[in-house]
Amino acid sequence: MAEAKTEPIATRHAYGEALVELGEAHEEIVALDADLAVSTQSIKFGKRFPERFFNCGAAEAGMMSMACGLAATGKVPYVSTFAIFATGRSYDQVRLGIAHNELKVRIGASHGGVSIGEDGASHQMIEDIALMRVMPRMQVIVPADYNQAYRAVIESYERFDAPMYMRFGRPATPSVYDQIPETLGGGVDVLRTGKDITIFVTGHMVWRGLEAAETLAREDGVQAEVVNVSIIKPLDTDGVVDSLAKTGVGVTAEEHRVVGGLADAVREAAAEQHPVPIFALGMEDEFGVSGTAEACMEHFGLTAAGIAEQAREALLQKPIVSHPPIHGGEWR
Numbered sequence: 001m002a003e004a005k006t007e008p009i010a011t012r013h014a015y016g017e018a019l020v021e022l023g024e025a026h027e028e029i030v031a032l033d034a035d036l037a038v039s040t041q042s043i044k045f046g047k048r049f050p051e052r053f054f055n056c057g058a059a060e061a062g063m064m065s066m067a068c069g070l071a072a073t074g075k076v077p078y079v080s081t082f083a084i085f086a087t088g089r090s091y092d093q094v095r096l097g098i099a100h101n102e103l104k105v106r107i108g109a110s111h112g113g114v115s116i117g118e119d120g121a122s123h124q125m126i127e128d129i130a131l132m133r134v135m136p137r138m139q140v141i142v143p144a145d146y147n148q149a150y151r152a153v154i155e156s157y158e159r160f161d162a163p164m165y166m167r168f169g170r171p172a173t174p175s176v177y178d179q180i181p182e183t184l185g186g187g188v189d190v191l192r193t194g195k196d197i198t199i200f201v202t203g204h205m206v207w208r209g210l211e212a213a214e215t216l217a218r219e220d221g222v223q224a225e226v227v228n229v230s231i232i233k234p235l236d237t238d239g240v241v242d243s244l245a246k247t248g249v250g251v252t253a254e255e256h257r258v259v260g261g262l263a264d265a266v267r268e269a270a271a272e273q274h275p276v277p278i279f280a281l282g283m284e285d286e287f288g289v290s291g292t293a294e295a296c297m298e299h300f301g302l303t304a305a306g307i308a309e310q311a312r313e314a315l316l317q318k319p320i321v322s323h324p325p326i327h328g329g330e331w332r
Contacts, residue, residue, distance in 0.1 A: 001021065001180065002014075002017050002018070002021070002150055002180070004147050004175075004177070004178065004179045004180050005145075005146040005147060005175060006175050006178070007175070008172035008173060008174045008175070009146045009172050009173070010146070010168070010169055010170060010171060010172050010173060011143055011145065011146055011149035011168040011169050011173060011203075012039070012040060012041045012110040012111075012168040012169060012170065013041055013146060014143075014146045014147070014149035014150040014153065014168070015040070015041055015042070015080070015108050015110065015149060015153055015166070015168050016040070016041025016042055016043065016044035016045065017041070017044060017150065018149075018150045018153035018154050019031060019041075019042060019044065019045045019078055019108075019153060020044050020045055020048050020049075021154065022078075022153065022154065022157050023045055023048060023049050023052065024048075026076065026157060027052075028074060028075050028076050029052065029075070029076045029077075029078065029157070030052045030053070030054065030070055030075045030076070030077050030078070031045040031046065031049075031052065031053050031054070031077070031078045031079075031080065032053075032054045032055075032056055032063050032066060032067055032070075032077055032078070032079045032080065033046070033053075033054075033055055033056065033063075033079075033080045033081065034055075034056050034057065034058060034059065034060045034063050034080075034081040034085060035055060035056070035057050035058050036080070036081055036082060036110075037053075037055060037080070039082070039110060039111065039170075040080040040081065040082075040108065040110045040111075040168075041080075041110070042078070042080040042108070045078075054066065060081050060085040060086065060089045060090045061089060061090045061092070061093045062093075063079060063081070063090070064079065064090045064093035064094055064097060064098065064105075065093050065097055067079045067097075067098065067103075067105045068093070068097040068098055068101065068103055068105070071098075071103040071104055071105050072101075072103065076104055076105075076106070076157065077105050077106070078106045078108055079105060079106070079107050079108065080107075080108040080109075080110065081109065081110075082109065082110060082111040082116075082123060082125070083109040083110065083111055083112035083113075083125035083128045083167060084111070084122075084123050084124070084125040084128075086107050086109040086128070086165075087109065087125065087127070087128040087131045087132060087165075088125065088127075088128075088131075091131065094107070094135070094138075094163075095135055098138075098163045099135050099136060099137045099138050099163050100136075100137075102137050102162060102163065103163060104161060104162075104163070105163050105164075106156050106157075106163075106164045106166065107163075107164065107165045107166065108153075108166050108168065109125075109128065109165065109166065109167050109168065110168040110169070110170065111123065111125075111168075111169070111170045112125055112128055112129075112167045112168070112169060112203070112255070112256075113125065113126060113169065113203070113204065113255035113256060114126065114255060114283070114288045114289070114293075114296040114297060114299075114300060114302070115169055115170060115171050115204055115255060115293040115294075115296065115297055116170050116293070117170070117171070117290075117291060117292050117293035117295075117296055118290055118291065118292065119290075120288060120289065120290035121287040121288040121289060121290070124287070124288030124296070126255075126256050126257050126283050126287070126288060127256070127257055127260065128165075128167065128256070129142065129167065129232060129254070129256050129260065129261040129262070130256070130257060130259060130260025130261050130264075131260075132165040132233075133232060133233045133260060133261065133265065134260065137162050137163055138162070138163050138164070138165055138233070139160055139162055139163065139164045139165065139231070139233055139234065140164075140165050140167075140231070140232040140233040141156070141164060141165070141166045141167070141184075141187070141230060141231055141232075142166075142167045142202045142203040142229075142230060142232060143166075143168070143203070143230050144173075144176045144177070144201075144202070144203065144206035144207070144228050144230060145173050145174065145175050145176040145177060145206070145207070146173070146175065147175060147176075147177040147178075147179060147180045147181065148176065148177050148180075148181055148184070148228075148230060149166075149168060150180050151180050151181045151182075151183065151184060152166060152184055152230065153166070155183065155184055159184075167203060169203065169204050170293065171204070171293045171294075173204055173207065174207045175207075176191065176206050176207050176210070176228065184230060184231060186231065186236035186238075186239050187229065187230045187231020187232075187235075187236055187239075188227060188228070188229055188230075188231070188235075188236040188239030188240060189227065189228045189230070190225060190226070190227055190243065191206070191209075191210060191226045191227070191228050192210060192213050192224070192225060192226040193223075193225055194213065194222075194223035194224045194225035194226070194247065195223050195225070195246060195247060196222045196223045196224060196247060196315065196318075197216075197222065197224050197225070197247050197248075197249050197250065197251065197311050197314060197315055197318070198224070198225045198226075198227055198243045198244055198246075198247045198249070198250040198251070199212060199213060199224050199225065199226045199227065199250075199251050199252075199253065199307060199311060200227050200229055200240070200243075200250055200251070200252045200253070200262060200266050201226065201227070201228060201229070201252070201253045201254070201262075201307075202228065202229045202230065202232065202253075202254050202262045203254065203255055204255050204297075204302075205253040205254055205255055205302065205307070206226075206228045208253070208302070208303060208304040208307060209226045209228075209253055209304075209307055210226050211304035212224070212226075212253075212304040212305070212306075212307035212308040212311065213225075213226050215304060215305070215308045216308050216311055216312075219308075220312065222311070222312075222315065224311060225243055225246065225247055227239070227240070227243050229262055229265075229266070232261065232262055232265055233265070235265050235266075235269060237269040237272075237273060240266055240269045240270070241269055241270070241273045241274045241325040242325065244270055244274050244276050244325070245274050245325040248276055248318055248319055249276055249277050249278075249279075249314050249315065249317070249318040249319070250266060250270065250276065250277070250278045250279070250314070251278070251279045251280075251281060251307065251310050251311050251314050252266050252267075252278060252279070252280050252281065252282070253281040253282065253302070253306075253307045253310070254281075254282045255282070255297070255302055256282055256283065257282060257283050257284075258280040258281075258282040258283065258284060261282065262282075263278070263280035263282060266278055267280075273325050274325040276319060277314060277317050277318065277319070279310055279313065279314040281301065281302070281306060281307060281310045282300075282302070283300055286300075
């Protein structure tokens with residue numbers, strides 16, 4: 001087991017290091033990459049287990065088909081490339097080959113969202129969570145920092161049998177968890193308790209959500225509850241609803257389109273079990289732009305200040321009267 005990180009570090013590094021630990025414990029694990037192993041960090045597995053590592057070149061669709069064949073013969077493939085190629089270029093193979101056959105394949109997609117920066121709109125994948133979330137039998141995991149990402153990869157082998165999509169990032173991300181968590185649990189963690197509003201965040205937006213809550217407490221006297229949603233599918237709807245029942249209004253923040261991702265997952269849970277206003281912060285009907293990672297995030301308002309401002313607007317429309325939640329809805 002790796003040591004917990006306290007300094008900022010990219011979640012993709014956790015993927016590479018945890019994959020080596022899994023490889024040492026399970027001989028049936030193989031890794032595939034599309035000529036991006038240094039960037040995705042699967043290179044660590046390749047150096048440790050060269051006989052179980054396959055560089056498929058810039059042929060992502062073929063790589064997914066290879067993973068299907070390997071999984072069908074008893075191997076457990078971990079397939080790595082950028083999010084834009086894992087979900088966009090390979091959608092048909094992932095859908096019909098991996099998901100339709102319910103194969104135990106883990107897709108480790110790095111460089112998701114606009115924080116990939118200077119590569120621009122062509123590489124900034126902002127629809128991947130939506131594409132994978134609507135796909136039958138596919139699970140979607142978006143960890144908050146290195147420590148949670150490490151746990152997610154370790155758990156991915158035994159805890160989840162269905163196909164899985166894991167999203168990792170390019171830039172260094174501040175630590176949210178002091179230690180590598182013992183488990184992902186239900187994938188809905190209350191990182192800061194509050195009574196006035198719930199801030200639901202995922203991935204690179206989690207640490208920003210915590211900063212936004214600090215700002216709201218200091219400048220507005222608002223007690224915001226911050227909830228890290230690391231498992232977007234299947235969503236722990238009870239965890240989401242319990243927080244909304246306490247606060248009465250919610251804000252979601254994600255480095256992704258507001259359609260189909262975290263925002264819609266939370267809104268669906270609220271609509272079915274505890275209807276309250278949910279306001280979404282993310283990318284609207286637009287593509288990314290070229291610039292540094294932080295400049296891109298600021299351009300789209302994906303910052304702590306942006307979350308705080310969205311929360312202030314949401315509080316203006318918070319219902320005066322609430323009602324008990326309705327539990328028992330299906331997991332999505």
